[in-house]
Amino acid sequence: MNFWVSLTVNSITFGGLLFLLSSGFALIFGLMRIPNLTHGSLYMLGAYVGATFLVGLISIKVNFWTAAVLAAVIVAAAGALIERLLLRRLPGDQLAQVLVTLGISFMAADMCLMLWGGDPINVAPPDGLGGFVRFGSVAFPLYRLAIIAIAVVVAAALWMLLERTRLGAMIRAGVDDPDMARVVGIRVSQLFTIVFALGAGLAAFAGIIGAPILSVYPGLDQDMLPLALVVVILGGTGSLLGAFVGSLIIGFIYNFGQALLPELAYFVLFLPMLLVLLLRPQGLFGRHVP
Amino acid sequence: MIARIAALAVAFVALVTVPYWVPGIYYVNVASQILFYAVFALGLNVLVGYGGLTSLGHAGLFGIAAYATAYMLQIGFGHGTAIVTALIAGVASTALYAMLSLRSTGIGFIMITLALGEILWGLAYRWISLTGGDNGINVSSRPAPFGFSLANANAFYYTTLVVFLLALGAVAVVARSPFGAALMGTRDQPRRMNALGYHVLAIRFWACLFSGLLTSVAGILFVYYTQFISPQTLSLTSSAEVLLMVIAGGPGTLLGPVVGAGLVVVVKSVVSGFIERWNFLLGAIFVAIVILMPEGLVPGTLRLWKRAFRKPQPRLPASAKTEKSP
Numbered sequence: 001m002n003f004w005v006s007l008t009v010n011s012i013t014f015g016g017l018l019f020l021l022s023s024g025f026a027l028i029f030g031l032m033r034i035p036n037l038t039h040g041s042l043y044m045l046g047a048y049v050g051a052t053f054l055v056g057l058i059s060i061k062v063n064f065w066t067a068a069v070l071a072a073v074i075v076a077a078a079g080a081l082i083e084r085l086l087l088r089r090l091p092g093d094q095l096a097q098v099l100v101t102l103g104i105s106f107m108a109a110d111m112c113l114m115l116w117g118g119d120p121i122n123v124a125p126p127d128g129l130g131g132f133v134r135f136g137s138v139a140f141p142l143y144r145l146a147i148i149a150i151a152v153v154v155a156a157a158l159w160m161l162l163e164r165t166r167l168g169a170m171i172r173a174g175v176d177d178p179d180m181a182r183v184v185g186i187r188v189s190q191l192f193t194i195v196f197a198l199g200a201g202l203a204a205f206a207g208i209i210g211a212p213i214l215s216v217y218p219g220l221d222q223d224m225l226p227l228a229l230v231v232v233i234l235g236g237t238g239s240l241l242g243a244f245v246g247s248l249i250i251g252f253i254y255n256f257g258q259a260l261l262p263e264l265a266y267f268v269l270f271l272p273m274l275l276v277l278l279l280r281p282q283g284l285f286g287r288h289v290p
Numbered sequence: 291m292i293a294r295i296a297a298l299a300v301a302f303v304a305l306v307t308v309p310y311w312v313p314g315i316y317y318v319n320v321a322s323q324i325l326f327y328a329v330f331a332l333g334l335n336v337l338v339g340y341g342g343l344t345s346l347g348h349a350g351l352f353g354i355a356a357y358a359t360a361y362m363l364q365i366g367f368g369h370g371t372a373i374v375t376a377l378i379a380g381v382a383s384t385a386l387y388a389m390l391s392l393r394s395t396g397i398g399f400i401m402i403t404l405a406l407g408e409i410l411w412g413l414a415y416r417w418i419s420l421t422g423g424d425n426g427i428n429v430s431s432r433p434a435p436f437g438f439s440l441a442n443a444n445a446f447y448y449t450t451l452v453v454f455l456l457a458l459g460a461v462a463v464v465a466r467s468p469f470g471a472a473l474m475g476t477r478d479q480p481r482r483m484n485a486l487g488y489h490v491l492a493i494r495f496w497a498c499l500f501s502g503l504l505t506s507v508a509g510i511l512f513v514y515y516t517q518f519i520s521p522q523t524l525s526l527t528s529s530a531e532v533l534l535m536v537i538a539g540g541p542g543t544l545l546g547p548v549v550g551a552g553l554v555v556v557v558k559s560v561v562s563g564f565i566e567r568w569n570f571l572l573g574a575i576f577v578a579i580v581i582l583m584p585e586g587l588v589p590g591t592l593r594l595w596k597r598a599f600r601k602p603q604p605r606l607p608a609s610a611k612t613e614k615s616p
Binding site: 033034035037086089090093094095096098099100102103104105106107108109110111114222226229230233262263264265266267269270273274277278281 | 344346390393394396397398400401402404405406408409412413415416417418419525526527530533537567568569570572573574575576577580581584
């Protein structure tokens, strides 16, 4: 019984983390029509930058939340630069853009290895969240519950941004019909930079939030990118709700798969994606077929 | 025309005499690597160049053939059985791969093939009872067809050369055949091809199978060359490396992938002797080629060559915009 309960909590936690990672991926995909293959790298970069602030490698030592925000801002700026300096040079050529993001992901992975070395960095949970809470006979790590809360807060904030602000309305218009959005005077290419930076920042934030449970190590990017890809294929591009539901489904399948079918866990993870591709190619909540 | 035949003859003689003019065994091995990676790149180019379908999971198919060979040898079968099984496994997996991925084109195709490649990598990595996980599988011996042992570097090189020439010939024949023309038609104008009565999906499917066959052949050569296979071979990095060979050399050209394979293998072997940052360089070359020379090195260089030695001609209008597939 305890086994199942804690497995369920872990699944929801991992789903929350995946939502932080893949919501930006879904938005970038929805707007720019490209799977951003640097997304795993941005996640890893966020984790490394955050960990650097936390362990005080560069003589500035800050608390966990400040480190998370700093990492998100720095990586968001890097994302904006990638969009402005490289992707912008290939307007409308989505294939070339995808290949550029692939190239950058290799460069980023190698740079992280060069700067931070090959040893994993362990990150302690923030002060006050290192303990456990008990519900009856089951003990839950407090930090895992905190991740769920953070994911819900971020989801609510993103929903407000997209549904209740002018910028959000512009982004939705760009996702639905970029040509028409341009005609009515929305500068869609400017939205590209904003959304790319937002997605990069969210991925980096996810990186440092996830660091206490996953740690930070080389290859983290290649572990996370396929997960973001599966979530978005499952949920549909350009849809926040799709990313949310997709993340939860994948969170459950990942954790239960690892526990019950360790040898085939990776395969099981991709099964729902194959089903969706066969039965509903635009994804559960997608607006258009990629 | 005469110049072209002369150039091909020189290239052929150079290839046949490689063991005699390179400075040592190490370079014969580099040449073998170039040739089997060239077969791999030729296979991927059928899809990427002629079919306009960018696959990012081909290392998975390459790996299936390699793993099948190694596994069959490990459980005690002979080389002949292992090779035939590997070819069947490779082509059958390609058929499945094609059925899933050809449901979309363009970016959707990239994503699905990327995901399928990751599944295969994950299986190789986690299905430890079958694949040995991270430890991989060792291949203890190379085959000796008709008593001709491939154990030494020169013998292996010549075998690879024969296979490479056969593959190159096959791709040349297919590219010039009506099927090749139809495939390029589905790349440029899928809707018109459909309207003309061609079965676009079937053409793409057969192209996938042909690509998978060449990829499997390359995978078998690879596993006999290294005599070891591990999940690393199936990683996204490997898929990207071979895609870089195709894109760098010139997608949709016959010799482009061969030049690309030579470039990538030489840079990788030479550079990794001096610095550890091969992946960084791989990424940087990728970005530079996509942005600066999108048609690839072979057509790009030809273009510059023609511009330098011929009278300037009025620029032709850009070719008609390609239609989106339905």
